[in-house]
Amino acid sequence: MKKLSLLVLGLAATQLGATECGQVLRDPGFDLWCGDHLCSWKVVRGDIARAPTWHSSDAGVELVGEDAAISQLAPVDSGDGTCIHFELVANVDDDVEAFLALDIYGDGSIDRRERLPASKWKPLSYNLSIKAPFDGIRFELSKQGAGRAVLGRIHAETARAEDCAGLPPIDGGPAPLGGSCVENADCGSGMCRLVPSPSPFGVAFRCVGCEPPPGAPTCGAGLVCGLGEPRSPVRDVPYECVPAGGDELGELCLTNAECGSQVCNGYICSTCMNDCSGAELCGPAWPRGPSVCSPGEHRRASGEPCATDADCRSGTCNGAQRRTCEDGRPCGNPGDCPVTEGLAPGACTTVGVTGGSCQ
Amino acid sequence: MRLPLLLIAAWLLLGGPARADTPPAPEIASYALVVGSNLPGPGQTELRYAEDDARRVAATLAELGGYAPGSVDVVVRPTPDALRQRLDRLTERVRADAAAGRQARVLFYYSGHARSTAIDLGPAALPLEELRQRLLAVPATLKIVVLDACQSGAFSRVKGAAPAADFSFNSRQHLDASGVAVLASSSGSELSQESELLRGSYFTHHLLVGLRGAGDANRDGAVSVDEAYRYAYHHTLVATSATAVGGQHVSLEVELKGHGEVPLSYPRPATSSIELPAAAAGYALIQDRQARAVVAELQKAKGAPARVAVAPGEYDVLLRSGDQVARCPIAAGPGGAVVDLGRCTIEAVAPAARKGAEALLAPRWRVELSGALERERRDAYRATIVDTFDYREDGPLTAEASVGVVREYGHRGLWLGGFASQAASPRYIFDHGEQTLTFRWQTTRIGALAQGERRLVGKLAAFGRAAAGLGIGWTRLVQDDAVTREVFAGPAVELGAGLRLDNVFTRGLGMALGGSFEYAPIIENELGERHDSGGVRVRYGLSYTW
Numbered sequence: 001m002k003k004l005s006l007l008v009l010g011l012a013a014t015q016l017g018a019t020e021c022g023q024v025l026r027d028p029g030f031d032l033w034c035g036d037h038l039c040s041w042k043v044v045r046g047d048i049a050r051a052p053t054w055h056s057s058d059a060g061v062e063l064v065g066e067d068a069a070i071s072q073l074a075p076v077d078s079g080d081g082t083c084i085h086f087e088l089v090a091n092v093d094d095d096v097e098a099f100l101a102l103d104i105y106g107d108g109s110i111d112r113r114e115r116l117p118a119s120k121w122k123p124l125s126y127n128l129s130i131k132a133p134f135d136g137i138r139f140e141l142s143k144q145g146a147g148r149a150v151l152g153r154i155h156a157e158t159a160r161a162e163d164c165a166g167l168p169p170i171d172g173g174p175a176p177l178g179g180s181c182v183e184n185a186d187c188g189s190g191m192c193r194l195v196p197s198p199s200p201f202g203v204a205f206r207c208v209g210c211e212p213p214p215g216a217p218t219c220g221a222g223l224v225c226g227l228g229e230p231r232s233p234v235r236d237v238p239y240e241c242v243p244a245g246g247d248e249l250g251e252l253c254l255t256n257a258e259c260g261s262q263v264c265n266g267y268i269c270s271t272c273m274n275d276c277s278g279a280e281l282c283g284p285a286w287p288r289g290p291s292v293c294s295p296g297e298h299r300r301a302s303g304e305p306c307a308t309d310a311d312c313r314s315g316t317c318n319g320a321q322r323r324t325c326e327d328g329r330p331c332g333n334p335g336d337c338p339v340t341e342g343l344a345p346g347a348c349t350t351v352g353v354t355g356g357s358c359q
Numbered sequence: 360m361r362l363p364l365l366l367i368a369a370w371l372l373l374g375g376p377a378r379a380d381t382p383p384a385p386e387i388a389s390y391a392l393v394v395g396s397n398l399p400g401p402g403q404t405e406l407r408y409a410e411d412d413a414r415r416v417a418a419t420l421a422e423l424g425g426y427a428p429g430s431v432d433v434v435v436r437p438t439p440d441a442l443r444q445r446l447d448r449l450t451e452r453v454r455a456d457a458a459a460g461r462q463a464r465v466l467f468y469y470s471g472h473a474r475s476t477a478i479d480l481g482p483a484a485l486p487l488e489e490l491r492q493r494l495l496a497v498p499a500t501l502k503i504v505v506l507d508a509c510q511s512g513a514f515s516r517v518k519g520a521a522p523a524a525d526f527s528f529n530s531r532q533h534l535d536a537s538g539v540a541v542l543a544s545s546s547g548s549e550l551s552q553e554s555e556l557l558r559g560s561y562f563t564h565h566l567l568v569g570l571r572g573a574g575d576a577n578r579d580g581a582v583s584v585d586e587a588y589r590y591a592y593h594h595t596l597v598a599t600s601a602t603a604v605g606g607q608h609v610s611l612e613v614e615l616k617g618h619g620e621v622p623l624s625y626p627r628p629a630t631s632s633i634e635l636p637a638a639a640a641g642y643a644l645i646q647d648r649q650a651r652a653v654v655a656e657l658q659k660a661k662g663a664p665a666r667v668a669v670a671p672g673e674y675d676v677l678l679r680s681g682d683q684v685a686r687c688p689i690a691a692g693p694g695g696a697v698v699d700l701g702r703c704t705i706e707a708v709a710p711a712a713r714k715g716a717e718a719l720l721a722p723r724w725r726v727e728l729s730g731a732l733e734r735e736r737r738d739a740y741r742a743t744i745v746d747t748f749d750y751r752e753d754g755p756l757t758a759e760a761s762v763g764v765v766r767e768y769g770h771r772g773l774w775l776g777g778f779a780s781q782a783a784s785p786r787y788i789f790d791h792g793e794q795t796l797t798f799r800w801q802t803t804r805i806g807a808l809a810q811g812e813r814r815l816v817g818k819l820a821a822f823g824r825a826a827a828g829l830g831i832g833w834t835r836l837v838q839d840d841a842v843t844r845e846v847f848a849g850p851a852v853e854l855g856a857g858l859r860l861d862n863v864f865t866r867g868l869g870m871a872l873g874g875s876f877e878y879a880p881i882i883e884n885e886l887g888e889r890h891d892s893g894g895v896r897v898r899y900g901l902s903y904t905w
Contacts, residue, residue, distance in 0.1 A: 054743050054886050
């Protein structure tokens with residue numbers, strides 16, 4: 001009965017959406033500029049510039065050069081829907097070849113390319129059927145040729161399934177690690193398992209690279225099945241074979257065997273598991289952080305493991321800075337984090353030190 | 360507009376008065392039926408002073424015409440039946456006098472609208488033929504008929520259309536066989552005008568001034584039909600020759616078998632008078648201080664005094680010579696008063712107070728306020744914003760307010776002036792969570808305005824308007840805290856029509872309802888699309904006329 005419940009929860013988790021009321025793309029008006037670059041769109045090739053649309057201050061983006069492209073990884077998944085309605089307003093010269101490309105999973109392989117016809121600010125629209133399950137679509141807009149191509153509005157939203165009736169679904173191929181799945185065949189790894197997940201249900205079917213414990217070991221010598229490095233903000237942190245004892249204090253883990261400290265507490269490599277000596281208490285150094293004894297009380301002597309400067313008597317914890325997303329995954333910038341409200345990336349904040357030791 | 364069919368027809372069937380400067384002997388009964396009606400007939404404009412003219416004529420006749428108290432019957436705004444009853448009563452009274460062996464003279468005065476076939480008494484009319492028959496049926500020895508009438512169709516007749524037979528012509532034809540003398544205006548096809556300054560018609564005003572003594576050319580103390588005619592002819596023509604409507608010729612045709620002059624008034628024995636001394640010279644104006652109305656105006660030459668009969672009261676005598684005006688307040692009591700030139704104050708002529716008919720044609724002014732609340736015009740400009748670039752229209756309505764100031768020209772329903780209006784579009788919002796763009800525009804139009812209007816019935820008038828001018832468009836796009844403003848300019852025209860109800864609640868206040876089509880392609884976007892911020896609009900308005 002418990003297994004059945006987990007199955008239902010896991011299936012339900014695959015149906016959870018990640019869009020903003022059906023809206024798929026951030027900054028559909030190309031209005032958010034961070035200096036010379038769009039804040040929400042990544043320049044893939046060439047260059048871009050602000051360009052007026054119907055009004056000088058309602059700017060669009062011009063793809064500059066013979067070959068230019070921008071892209072945005074949208075967090076839409078099959079839980080939001082498998083029919084995407086896509087609209088675009090553009091001013092595309094006759095001597096320009098412009099394309100809308102879809103990269104399902106955002107793994108770098110283009111799964112569908114649509115030619116944008118020459119247009120003088122006329123709306124173009126497409127309905128796209130996507131084969132479920134999938135996690136995230138990278139939309140890429142590109143142009144080739146010397147003429148001008150100015151994009152004014154881009155609008156993508158999930159639509160009703162009947163709007164895509166009869167359309168051949170776009171198959172993004174096998175799901176990568178951390179992607180949603182229903183059965184083994186959905187995964188490139190051939191393994192779809194119900195695993196702990198940041199989803200509200202706590203578990204979800206995800207493609208894994210190894211058999212999570214307590215299953216039969218599937219990793220080679222010196223490796224254990226644990227939590228690897230995040231691949232994409234639109235997918236979960238993958239289960240894969242990682243070096244045994246290779247994770248430092250503060251890194252994600254699934255079992256004790258992954259951690260150099262041999263203590264995995266709350267999916268984080270820690271130094272204690274309610275086993276601190278004397279009057280010291282074991283607690284997280286920061287929310288969703290590693291558990292250490294007497295966190296923040298300046299008790300650790302020189303050379304002892306630490307997660308923050310406040311753990312050390314010296315007041316200095318040497319080590320690499322630890323930056324994490326809200327779900328605890330490591331990040332270098334907000335673009336590495338899953339989106340939050342309004343399709344904006346979650347915060348990537350410095351929380352402490354990874355693998356630190358007191359000075 | 361008035362078409363004065365001045366018809367003074369005098370039928371002198373029996374002997375005239377014994378002396379010129381005394382009223383008829385008591386054995387000669389005198390009756391006057393004085394009728395005034397401001398009411399317009401179909402398609403005519405309501406008059407302003409016809410009824411006041413009738414009252415003034417009645418007062419002058421009672422004061423200076425030798426009419427006994429109760430013998431001057433004033434009728435204002437009668438229906439045709441009411442006028443028939445008054446004429447029947449008049450006939451009965453004269454018939455009774457005749458039966459008693461007394462001769463009678465009768466004066467009939469009418470001021471109001473008329474056409475070639477009838478006099479208009481509001482929505483109903485009394486046929487002229489019937490009026491003639493009834494007047495002929497009055498068995499008086501002397502009948503004087505004065506018509507100061509309006510006829511809306513006269514305008515086209517002046518411009519060359521064949522005139523229909525007018526009252527005087529028909530009367531003359533009909534009465535010639537009886538040897539009737541006819542005193543009539545020269546043409547029934549000339550326009551007549553009312554004067555705001557005189558607060559009456561030019562003709563009746565000058566006729567009354569003449570009757571008060573200014574027309575007494577031979578200084579015998581009485582003003583005859585001939586003298587009244589000469590005075591009214593000259594002054595009416597001078598006063599109207601420079602107006603927009605044009606000169607107005609009063610004429611006299613008289614055939615009085617075997618009789619001398621026919622006196623119409625006896626200013627010498629009047630209860631009061633104002634005398635301008637022999638030394639006074641220039642253009643003299645006598646104004647009733649209380650009524651603020653001009654009671655007399657005359658050209659005074661040096662060397663002989665001039666005497667004007669007036670009702671007792673306080674007056675201002677203005678005597679203009681060159682660029683100076685002598686203002687002489689005077690109280691005319693029983694026995695009259697003489698202007699003391701030494702007590703007059705001297706004033707310079709105000710630049711705007713030019714003497715002459717042009718100045719007398721005081722124009723009316725009107726200020727109009729109107730508003731409109733209409734759906735924004737659907738065009739390519741709006742479609743680009745809403746359909747192509749996904750802006751949401753925050754409310755479908757465009758609000759517009761307009762003010763206009765116009766001046767009437769020629770009292771012919773033509774108003775010219777200027778206008779200014781301001782229209783504001785609804786807001787257009789593009790909201791995608793992290794950023795909001797809000798766009799709206801306003802249009803200011805200024806220009807010239809021409810209006811034509813026609814009185815339909817009572818207080819209700821129809822109007823049409825045309826306006827043209829400059830349109831200035833202001834757009835405002837707000838992106839977060841950044842505001843981008845743009846200004847455009849272009850032509851703006853408007854055509855409209857509607858109905859207005861005048862004198863609502865208080866005199867001068869009007870309410871209007873109409874529609875207009877505005878064309879103002881002013882605002883332009885980066886794609887070269889222009890927005891016509893006009894369109895068809897329903898307008899609601901208030902006006903004030905003074």
